[in-house]
Amino acid sequence: MGSAPKPLTSRQLASLLGVSQSAVSRAFTPGSSISxxxxxxxxxxANEHDYRPNAIASMLTKRRTNIVxxxxxxxxNPFYPALIERLTQGLQRAGLQSxxxxxxxxxxxxxxxxxxRTYNVDAVVVIAxxxxxPRTLMWATEGRRSVLLNRLGQDDIDTVCCDxxxxxxxxxxxxxxxxxxRVGYVAGLTKTAVGMTRHSAFTTRLAELGMRLTGTAxxxxxxYDAGWRGALELLxxxxxxxxxxxxxxxxxxxxxxxxxxxxxxxxxxxxxDIPMASWPGYALTTYRQPIDAIVSKTVDLxxxxxxxxxxxxxxxxxxxxxxxxxxxxxxxxxPQP
Amino acid sequence: MGSAPKPLTSRQLASLLGVSQSAVSRAFTPGSSISxxxxxxxxxxANEHDYRPNAIASMLTKRRTNIVxxxxxxxxNPFYPALIERLTQGLQRAGLQSxxxxxxxxxxxxxxxxxxRTYNVDAVVVIAxxxxxPRTLMWATEGRRSVLLNRLGQDDIDTVCCDxxxxxxxxxxxxxxxxxxRVGYVAGLTKTAVGMTRHSAFTTRLAELGMRLTGTAxxxxxxYDAGWRGALELLxxxxxxxxxxxxxxxxxxxxxxxxxxxxxxxxxxxxxDIPMASWPGYALTTYRQPIDAIVSKTVDLxxxxxxxxxxxxxxxxxxxxxxxxxxxxxxxxxPQP
DNA sequence: ACATTGGTTGCAAGCGTATTCATTGGAGCC
DNA sequence: GGCTCCAATGAATACGCTTGCAACCAATGT
Numbered sequence: 001m002g003s004a005p006k007p008l009t010s011r012q013l014a015s016l017l018g019v020s021q022s023a024v025s026r027a028f029t030p031g032s033s034i035s036x037x038x039x040x041x042x043x044x045x046a047n048e049h050d051y052r053p054n055a056i057a058s059m060l061t062k063r064r065t066n067i068v069x070x071x072x073x074x075x076x077n078p079f080y081p082a083l084i085e086r087l088t089q090g091l092q093r094a095g096l097q098s099x100x101x102x103x104x105x106x107x108x109x110x111x112x113x114x115x116x117r118t119y120n121v122d123a124v125v126v127i128a129x130x131x132x133x134p135r136t137l138m139w140a141t142e143g144r145r146s147v148l149l150n151r152l153g154q155d156d157i158d159t160v161c162c163d164x165x166x167x168x169x170x171x172x173x174x175x176x177x178x179x180x181x182r183v184g185y186v187a188g189l190t191k192t193a194v195g196m197t198r199h200s201a202f203t204t205r206l207a208e209l210g211m212r213l214t215g216t217a218x219x220x221x222x223x224y225d226a227g228w229r230g231a232l233e234l235l236x237x238x239x240x241x242x243x244x245x246x247x248x249x250x251x252x253x254x255x256x257x258x259x260x261x262x263x264x265x266x267x268x269x270x271x272x273d274i275p276m277a278s279w280p281g282y283a284l285t286t287y288r289q290p291i292d293a294i295v296s297k298t299v300d301l302x303x304x305x306x307x308x309x310x311x312x313x314x315x316x317x318x319x320x321x322x323x324x325x326x327x328x329x330x331x332x333x334x335p336q337p
Numbered sequence: 338m339g340s341a342p343k344p345l346t347s348r349q350l351a352s353l354l355g356v357s358q359s360a361v362s363r364a365f366t367p368g369s370s371i372s373x374x375x376x377x378x379x380x381x382x383a384n385e386h387d388y389r390p391n392a393i394a395s396m397l398t399k400r401r402t403n404i405v406x407x408x409x410x411x412x413x414n415p416f417y418p419a420l421i422e423r424l425t426q427g428l429q430r431a432g433l434q435s436x437x438x439x440x441x442x443x444x445x446x447x448x449x450x451x452x453x454r455t456y457n458v459d460a461v462v463v464i465a466x467x468x469x470x471p472r473t474l475m476w477a478t479e480g481r482r483s484v485l486l487n488r489l490g491q492d493d494i495d496t497v498c499c500d501x502x503x504x505x506x507x508x509x510x511x512x513x514x515x516x517x518x519r520v521g522y523v524a525g526l527t528k529t530a531v532g533m534t535r536h537s538a539f540t541t542r543l544a545e546l547g548m549r550l551t552g553t554a555x556x557x558x559x560x561y562d563a564g565w566r567g568a569l570e571l572l573x574x575x576x577x578x579x580x581x582x583x584x585x586x587x588x589x590x591x592x593x594x595x596x597x598x599x600x601x602x603x604x605x606x607x608x609x610d611i612p613m614a615s616w617p618g619y620a621l622t623t624y625r626q627p628i629d630a631i632v633s634k635t636v637d638l639x640x641x642x643x644x645x646x647x648x649x650x651x652x653x654x655x656x657x658x659x660x661x662x663x664x665x666x667x668x669x670x671x672p673q674p
Numbered sequence: 675a676c677a678t679t680g681g682t683t684g685c686a687a688g689c690g691t692a693t694t695c696a697t698t699g700g701a702g703c704c
Numbered sequence: 705g706g707c708t709c710c711a712a713t714g715a716a717t718a719c720g721c722t723t724g725c726a727a728c729c730a731a732t733g734t
Contacts, residue, residue, distance in 0.1 A: 009690055011691090020713065020715075021690090021691080021715095022714060022716095024691090026693095028691095029693095032692095032693090035711080052451070052454060053455065053690085054455070054690055055456050055457065056456075056690080057689070057690035058690080058692075059719095060393050060397055061690085061719050062691085062692065063719080070437075075418055075419070075422040078415065078418070081415075081418035089441055092449070097437075097438075097456060098436065099404070099435065100407075100435045100436075101429075102422060102425040102435075104426055114389065115429075118392040119392050120391065224612070224616055228617075251618075252616070255616060255618035259617065276613070280565075280596065281592040346719090346720055347721065359683075359685080359723080360682095360683070362721060362722060363683090363722090366722080366723095370682065370683085371682070371683080372682060375683085390720085390721075393719090394719070396689095397690070397719090398688075398720085399721085400689080
């Protein structure tokens with residue numbers, strides 16, 4: 001690793017090839033006014049001399065960075081790493097890079113927001129379910145395209161979100177169809193729009209089908225431990241099923257029920273379909289979030305010239321039935337990836 | 338969200354305040370030659386007029402982006418999201434942002450490498466255990482600081498890596514101490530330096546203690562499924578313990594053993610200490626990678642002016658004993674985060 | 675009183691590319 | 705052939721900031 005062999009500039013390449021600097025620039029700009037001959041000559045020359053346009057300089061003049069800021073807070077919930085992975089890949093396919101802003105609970109959010117602005121990202125995708133209050137958020141994203149993922153917001157911000165109402169209904173319908181009538185609920189973050197939507201859609205559907213809500217435990221956070229505690233909290237009421245607001249909660253809850261020897265008697269359902277839900281040790285029935293659709297919709301919104309209306313996009317997923325509600329579903333090992 | 342209210346430039350702010358543009362620049366540059374008075378006046382004015390230096394322009398002149406490229410490939414293994422989260426936070430604390438390059442198996446790695454160069458990141462951290470061959474890597478990181486994480490490399494590249502030899506020895510010693518004598522091994526990626534190191538240190542120590550290696554299964558990848566298959570493969574030899582090259586393998590293996598009713602008879606050990614290892618349902622004994630030390634060492638290397646020598650940094654972790662090897666260790670729920 | 679010093683400040687020259695504007699040359703047309 | 709018109713090219717400027725350089729001023733030493 002010898003230190004910087006100082007890359008060629010467009011001007012240097014131009015004089016090497018006996019053309020103007022503008023010609024070099026145009027050769028690399030699709031659709032610009034340049035003859036096919038010249039362009040090819042320049043591109044060949046560039047290749048030969050190992051020239052590559054400096055993206056920083058180009059950002060300065062074009063006022064476009066081709067960088068998307070991704071604001072994340074909750075990497076503990078395995079759903080998010082999976083989402084982030086797919087999202088960055090989707091963005092890459094569209095020629096965009098991902099700058100990760102990791103909002104830490106209690107840390108100086110201000111600084112992060114300032115960074116978002118000074119780095120001039122073209123767009124911001126907010127995955128952080130909580131922490132960010134709307135005002136801070138608006139300030140940070142002012143003047144640039146922004147998309148909220150799995151987080152509802154004001155009408156004037158693009159939002160891509162799993163259809164929680166459909167999900168909650170599908171889950172309740174399933175529980176009803178297998179004979180459950182007394183159902184408990186373990187919440188995650190209760191103050192978020194997503195949390196409230198899942199909860200209310202759930203209870204509404206319960207009522208419609210004449211089922212009984214035996215109790216609600218508020219986890220306060222999406223974590224294994226919270227699910228464990230939530231399940232234990234609901235146990236005394238002897239529900240015949242428990243709906244956990246997310247898979248990670250459900251896994252904790254399932255383990256708690258197993259420990260208590262109650263897992264066989266209580267059907268458990270999660271939400272998200274994280275990889276672990278399909279592990280034979282859990283075989284969790286859950287509502288699969290349509291990650292691919294979420295990602296492609298998000299990328300579409302970001303690269304679109306003009307905002308669509310309406311700006312709230314709900315995408316439906318599928319119910320995935322596994323042994324945690326229907327024990328005879330074969331919990332065999334799924335095929336190798 | 339009205340469209341861009343076009344931010345102030347340093348020159349505009351300067352004329353607003355009746356100072357020179359250079360003064361504004363210096364006010365924002367720590368350690369530059371400017372009086373405390375003037376700096377304060379300018380910073381106040383900047384605040385008032387909502388001025389903020391344009392990072393892009395600054396990158397162009399300073400030839401520094403304050404951006405670190407993070408090359409990742411294996412987000413399926415939960416250890417990596419955890420590492421990435423801590424790493425981005427550590428970098429943020431040092432004033433660096435993280436640009437995520439997600440190398441997808443079989444995709445156009447070339448394009449990614451080109452992106453790394455054109456975006457002029459100051460440094461590159463490579464977490465991808467595989468896929469990238471050394472030549473491509475050298476090309477991409479040419480002229481900029483780079484650190485390989487948990488991946489050994491040539492002597493002339495900085496490397497930060499968990500001490501796999503210490504880990505493997507600690508694990509074997511532990512197995513020996515609890516009376517195991519016939520041990521099986523489930524490998525992950527067998528062609529990587531890390532994989533080979535763990536394997537050889539493991540077998541060496543086995544031999545030293547006069548224990549018997551009953552068999553080796555090569556998972557080929559770090560995944561739950563591979564662990565499941567590996568465990569089943571080793572079962573016929575009736576080992577009294579199995580060492581899995583990573584936790585994610587171990588979890589799959591543990592579930593397979595439970596399914597076969599063999600979990601009680603076979604001590605299982607993993608490597609990494611991912612969050613799931615501590616779940617009561619698994620309670621996996623494992624060797625904890627010193628993530629904090631890894632991260633801070635990495636950040637140190639990146640911000641250091643001059644490369645240290647030697648450039649290979651091995652960090653030791655700790656053995657974490659849980660019920661998967663010592664059943665009477667209380668597998669109770671660990672305290673809430 | 676005068677030269678020297680050192681800390682402040684402004685001026686101006688970049689950093690590497692995109693793009694406007696003017697110029698040129700040739701094709702096409704009557 | 706003279707004209708228009710358009711595509712292709714280059715010169716020049718802008719993008720917003722950093723920094724070397726020179727000018728300046730006050731304080732200090734003799």
